Amino acid sequence: MPELIKIATQVRRDIVRMVHGANSGHPGGSLGCADFLTALYFKIMKHNPAFNMDAMDEDVFFLSNGHISPLFYAVLARSGYFDIKELSTFRRIDSRLQGHPTTHEHLPGVRVASGSLGQGLSVANGAAMAKKLNKDKGLVFSLHGDGELQEGQIWEAAMFAAHHKVDNLIATIDWNGQQIDGTTNQVLSLGNIRQKFDAFGWETLETNGNNMDELVATLEKAKTLTGQGKPIGIMMHTIMGKGVDFMEGHHEWHGIAPNDEQLASALAQLPETLGDY
Numbered sequence: 001m002p003e004l005i006k007i008a009t010q011v012r013r014d015i016v017r018m019v020h021g022a023n024s025g026h027p028g029g030s031l032g033c034a035d036f037l038t039a040l041y042f043k044i045m046k047h048n049p050a051f052n053m054d055a056m057d058e059d060v061f062f063l064s065n066g067h068i069s070p071l072f073y074a075v076l077a078r079s080g081y082f083d084i085k086e087l088s089t090f091r092r093i094d095s096r097l098q099g100h101p102t103t104h105e106h107l108p109g110v111r112v113a114s115g116s117l118g119q120g121l122s123v124a125n126g127a128a129m130a131k132k133l134n135k136d137k138g139l140v141f142s143l144h145g146d147g148e149l150q151e152g153q154i155w156e157a158a159m160f161a162a163h164h165k166v167d168n169l170i171a172t173i174d175w176n177g178q179q180i181d182g183t184t185n186q187v188l189s190l191g192n193i194r195q196k197f198d199a200f201g202w203e204t205l206e207t208n209g210n211n212m213d214e215l216v217a218t219l220e221k222a223k224t225l226t227g228q229g230k231p232i233g234i235m236m237h238t239i240m241g242k243g244v245d246f247m248e249g250h251h252e253w254h255g256i257a258p259n260d261e262q263l264a265s266a267l268a269q270l271p272e273t274l275g276d277y
Contacts, residue, residue: 001043001212007078008038008212010274012243013267014074014087017276020263022091025099028253029145030071032176032238036209037075040141044219049080051108059138060127062112064120065145065174066100067255073097076109077277084277118151120144121171125161128169139226142171147179150188155200161231162201170222172234173197174209178251197233209236244269 011034019025041047045059052058063072070090077084082096089095096105100115112123124142131138148154161169173193177184184190197204203225207218215236222232240254241247244266258266 001039001216004035004038004042004212004216006273007042008034009243009270010272011038011071011074011078013270013272014078014084014277015070016244016258016263016266016270018070018074018087018090019257020260021088023257024091025070025257026067026255027070027244027258028178028240028247028251028255029065029174029176030068031244031247032240032242033068033071033143033174033209034242035212035215036143036172036174036236036238037071039212039216039219041075041079043216044223045141046138047079049108051081053111055111055138056134056136057138060111060140062120062124062127062140062142063101063114064124064142065117065148066113066115066120068145069097069099069101069115072101072109076107078274079109081109082107087277117145117148118153120148121154121157121161124169124171125157125164125166128161128166129164131168132166138168139223140169142169144171144173145179146173146175146177146190146193147184147187149173149190149193149196150184158197158200158202158231165229166231167227167229170219170226170232170234172236174238175235176238176240178240178249178254180251180254182251194233194235197235201230202233203228203230204233204235206235207237209238210242 128140
């Protein structure tokens with residue numbers, strides 16, 4: 001998947017430049033999930049950058065862990081939802097690209113405000129059930145952080161999805177083992193996340209979220225499992241900070257910006273492939 005890897009590399013470059021420019025943001029999880037969101041928007045989902053909020057006969061995506069907005073914005077811009085030059089306004093006063101995605105600024109591609117962790121799976125359930133009621137064959141995708149699973153609402157939504165057979169929903173968990181205050185094992189151990197979703201009645205898959213070929217194959221398989229009476233869960237192993245050696249695997253990079261020297265080092269590791277904004 002060389003073309004997808006090229007896009008993901010540019011997206012990673014966008015992420016570190018955006019966070020550095022604002023001197024604020026969340027680079028770690030954004031970098032770790034860059035392959036996933038690139039695969040989703042450039043290969044897997046049926047979507048239209050012209051953007052209709054109803055999304056009839058389209059697939060839709062909900063970012064539950066909204067703090068990784070730099071990734072979301074970069075992928076939306078690179079997909080044609082808005083001009084990539086707007087990425088330079090990230091987190092600035094009056095920018096549409098706020099620290100967590102919002103809807104009142106009418107940013108194409110954003111269907112719900114997110115960042116209050118734990119809510120995204122409930123929203124995805126509602127959207128998926130609406131598609132069923134409307135006889136819409138489109139799928140609903142969502143992304144959640146593993147630390148986010150410490151929120152009780154997630155498990156209410158997981159029970160709901162299984163009970164109501166929300167089988168047009170594919171929810172992916174970013175299983176990187178890191179959160180803002182340390183490792184998930186240190187803060188509040190999650191145990192085996194896949195076994196939990198299995199026990200809640202989901203159909204589950206597991207994948208390496210930083211291997212593009214494996215990731216695409218898993219997402220394609222997940223699509224074949226829809227419509228069979230169970231919601232689909234993908235347990236995606238990633239490395240926080242993937243692509244920038246000094247960020248990789250360190251929870252400290254959950255929410256801090258690189259300084260000038262660190263930015264230069266990061267960019268040296270991420271060659272410009274599609275042109276900077």
